[in-house]
Amino acid sequence: MDYSQDPPRILSNYLVHAPKPFNAEPHLPLLVNAGLITPTDVFFKRNHGPIPDIQLEDHQVYIGVQSHGQSDAGVEWKALSMNDIMTRWPKATITASLQCAGNRREGLAQLKEVKGVIWKAGTISNAVWSGPRLCDILKDIAGVPQDLHNEMIRNYHVSFEADDHVKEDACYGSSIPLRKAMDPLGDVILAYEMNGQPLTRDHGFPLRVIVPGYIGARSVKFLQKILVQPQESTSFFQRRDYKILPPWIDSSNVDTAWDTTVSLGEMNVxxxxxxxxxxxxxxxxxxxxxxxxxxxxxxxxxxxxxxxxxxxxxxxxxxxxxxxxxxxxxxxxxxxxxxxxxxxxxxxxxxxxxxxxxxxxxxxxxxxxxxxxxxxxxxxxxxxxxxx
Ligand code: MTE
Ligand code: MO
CATH class of the missing domain: 2.60.40.650 (Immunoglobulin-like)
Structure with a gap:
């Protein structure tokens, strides 16, 4: 993996857990004293690989629908440019906190061996995000019905894939239930702005998903593909990570438990x-x-x-x-x-x-x-x- 193109950061704001991939949480007093809206250069940064160097003009987002039994190859993709994303739908602005599901992992590592970055309690931040609502785009481009009682909305998921390279899988990916995406009160947006400025590379330039109320892992950065499908994303990050495994599962038997443990969505208190x-x-x-x-x-x-x-x-x-x-x-x-x-x-x-x-x-x-x-x-x- 090549990290030579990673952007500069204000390192003194952070407790850096790993430089490559860059994983850092702000110092706790700085985080709270910075106020309700966390400045972008204080916001926690959680990455699984190098930050891709994407040009706004070249970037395209592909949207598709996969029906029951249909193969991946059978999906018809429609492409949107960043200009389409920024002009075709009303711009919504949402203030939402992101928190990594691994926030405070340190407290669990003290009890028994755990797998993951040993985060303290600063893996959370709050920002203002702007961009079109995912429900508007899915209605217009993917033909998803808006009636929340519709059977498709109850049973399908929306998968997101990123334009990055990670060691665990072909790219970073994740999914959310289609009902969350289509719920007008769910406030899922595709954000191209953070705190009134274009997204920075660290936070997903040029486009990321914001899934408010959910663990940070679902807010996929460097967004490239959106697929409406009957099952959850098959990405490593949906199926082999971000689950509360039962207490009898450890490194010796972890592979027996992934398929029977549900994926995390909403955060806890x-x-x-x-x-x-x-x-x-x-x-x-x-x-x-x-x-x-x-x-x-x-x-x-x-x-x-x-x-x-x-x-x-x-x-x-x-x-x-x-x-x-x-x-x-x-x-x-x-x-x-x-x-x-x-x-x-x-x-x-x-x-x-x-x-x-x-x-x-x-x-x-x-x-x-x-x-x-x-x-x-x-x-x-x-x-x-x-x-x-
Ligand atoms: N999206 C991509 N493409 N790659 C990633 O590594 N990390 C996820 C999510 N989206 C990740 C991603 C995780 S685990 C979290 S907690 C949030 O992004 C962190 O967002 P931030 O770096 O903007 O704070
Ligand atoms: Mo995370």
Missing amino acids: QCVICTPMEKEVILCPKPVTVKGYAISGGGRAIYRVELSVDGGKTWEPVDKIEQTPDKISGMYWAWALWEKKVPKILTTSEIVVRAYDSSGNMQPEFPIWNYRGVMNNAWFRVNNVIQM
Whole structure:
């Protein structure tokens, strides 16, 4: 793999886990202090291969429909230029957070061996994305019916393929249920802008999918192919990755479990303390403002965030939670930022946070180990804050 054409990045913003492919999470205090909208050069970066060098004028997106029993070779592809994508349909703007399913994998790696990048808690960011709605394009180009009760919409999937090179498969790919793509309140878009600017190469230039409310893996970057089909994508990343394998599955028997374990879609409820950090030095006797983020999947709102400074014996609600629903759909695709002023933190205090979402889901007290180390949303704990 050739990484010589990778773009420059502001490395000081990140904890870099791997340079090739470039995998980096922003430092937690920077992430929360940057505000509700994460600047692009702070946004986490998760790649499986080199960043492709694509020219806007040359890029084409191919769209096809595969019916039951039809071979891949039988699919009739229709090509769209980037100019078509940018001019033929209304431009929608969605504020949505992306979170990697592997966020906080570190907490599971501490229990038992896991496979994957050992992410801490910064593998999440929030941005404003713009581009056409996938439901409009699928209706016009692929003839997908808009009636959500239609049998095809209930049973089919939309697969995405990227124009990149990865070691696991021919390219990066993934899929979502067709019903998510066609749901007018699902807000799935093909984004060519991030935070008001053309997408940067790291984040998928010239075009990426944004699947709000879902794990980041479904928001395919460098988008090249869209296929409506009766089954999930056959990509490695849909079938052999991003699943919560049962607890008796490890490296010795993992190949027995992939086909019987469902693929991940919606995120679970998550909440993290970004500042102070573990072992951070704080000047006393000043009160400390504890700050962090919270999010849930499927557009569910954050309903309550509770903080404890005694390891979870007693709890109080945080002082402030900032979260805005989408202006049109009313869905909560963007994270909540919260804060709480705490009069005193002792070196012996364990600070703990937990959130509830609008369906009443609450984070589990302890991490739930799984071999791929995904979806860790246990109560987040900070210890050993040092008073000077
Ligand atoms: N798309 C392509 N083409 N290649 C990739 O490696 N990584 C996925 C997804 N889309 C990936 C991709 C994963 S696992 C995540 S979490 C998000 O992109 C990360 O998006 P970001 O790099 O813009 O933060
Ligand atoms: Mo991811």
